[in-house]
Amino acid sequence: MNILHQSTEFNSFGIDALTLARPDDWHVHVRDGALLKALLPHTAQQFGRAIIMPNLKPPVTTTEQAAAYRKRILAARPTQGPGTAFEPLMTLYLTDNTSPDEIWRARESGFVHGIKLYPAGTTTNSDAGVTDLRHCAVTLEAMQKTSLPLLVHGEVTDPVVDVFDREEVFIDRVLEPLRRDFPALKVVFEHITTRNAVEYVRHADTSLGMLGATITAHHLLLNRNTMLVGGIKPHYYCLPIFKREVHRAALVEAAISGHPRFFLGTDSAPHLKNFKESSCGCAGCYTALHALELYAQTFDEAGALRRLEGFASFHGPDFYGLPRSIDTVTLERSSWTLPENIDIDGMSVVVFKMSKDLSWKLR
Template sequence: MQLQLTSPLDMHLHLREGAMLDLVAPLSARDFAGAVVMPNLVPPVDNLERLAAYTAAVRQATQDHPFAPYMTLFFREYDQATLEAARPHIIGMKLYPEGVTTNSAGGVRDLAAIAPTLELMQHLGIPLLVHGESHGFVLDREAEFLPVYDRLARQFPRLTIVMEHITTAAALDLLDQHPNLYATVTLHHLLITLDDVAGGLLQPHLFCKPIAKRPEDRAALRAAALRAHPKLMFGSDSAPHPLNRKEAAGCAAGVFSAPVILPLLAEFFADHDALPHLQTFVSDTARSVYGVNPPQTTITLAREPWTVPEAYGNVVPFYAGRTLPWQVVERAYA
């Protein structure tokens, strides 16, 4: 049995810098025609010079594949001239509440004070991408942030707002209440719950932010993805960390899923008799929401088993060492 996907897109991806960028970026670029690249580096991508340099580095790391890096700016207060200059080079701006996740120390402290920048973004047609969590109890952080989304969607009705890596049924309910709200969901949040992370021995390579939630939340996310909800896009949130940052006290948050995404999505959709919806979920919806035209690629998957490597360099992938029933068998680039 075979499956073909046209120009798959990953609408939320961490590529890091330096040697890590060179290691992980080709693994995404070989299977995906494009990806939304996150800006939470150290220092963050929050000015035009940094944006140009990072874009060039990503293009260099992915040069062997027809891959479109859709770049983002780290949200802070910007003037109109800067945003006008940045607009042709970015797909959106990424808002992190201060300290809520990896490399977010420079994020937004006062969500009530960001209106002037949001007004400029609405005027210029720059989407707002949000890591939507509070600093409350870990399982409630997304739910506690939902009123912020609700307020912003009402206050800025012409601003495209993307709720990144949603993890709860409540977020899906809110998604349907505002025409300018959209969302991404990850592979790992479709497959695991908190029990997989900490129900037995702690599994550091499954620890991420937002943390995996309850079975009922996963069930709601699965139902929406499998029917290709028209406002829900695939975004892996693949976030590599070296082994010594994951298997350590103070374990870094992030799941490195890039090498296994399409095989596991094919398995998941096939097991639920939903393969006809995978193309929409992993590409078509994102093209419609963002108006992007990625490179023309065709990825062929077959029901042929393979075993996930234990590591790629010094990074352990999602489902390391497991044998998966589907694999990519051909990549055709126009």
């Protein structure tokens, strides 16, 4: 078997296996209750650490609530085999009323690693989100002092802005003024979906605070045609929504570029099948079961497997100021068919799938 260790320069032809430092997921939804218990092992078996989204009902707005949620996540880890050492990296949900004192408590906790900005009404369970960032000025100043990153869902909610333009408008209306007003603030532009976001992050003013961006596997693989042509496919509906092919191609170019500001964040977001296939049509794709395989497929098809380790394993911890993993994982070239659903207490979560089988599998 021809095995690649990521220190070797190569193109992907003829490579049968790929070993890399164990990646981390810098944006994931693991939910709570029965969903958490059933699905958390998928994330834990693939990743060493993960930034946990706080948009539960009610949202995780305090360090005390984050500690309790972290305890539930740790209880759901596998008890043997891969995933037993998985570490959840907690976040707090920013509201108009989050206090500077809470930011200091979060920093001193040692387990809270970011503060999540959901503009009110942008996505699942975002009703308690920020209505106007001006309400958060003193809190953002505290974040600058503590170096806690602000993790942003980068869309405006202005009803006159087309849903496909909300990310581009967010850059001009919110992100650029935010970075100018708080020049020491660390910001993660999460799950970017447009060429505009790629260019903004790549050419960001280095005199301002650190800026990074996560990219999901599903946005690397699909464009909006896949979701809409031949009938609406609810299990491809996510927010931010899929964009044109030109934007998908720009995301792939960014991910494989080796640029340290771009790193892995799955935004895996499970919903029960009956909620996806309903008048609600909840937003989210479930990719935690096979996320690394999806990313490997993207990098392989682009002839850039040698760049996967930086994107998946190094750029994220470097941005967050955390050590790189000394553990490793190995992906093998192997065609396999995913299950259609994950069954949970008589209900099910549909697994994100493409029209073709995966060509890589985690050993």
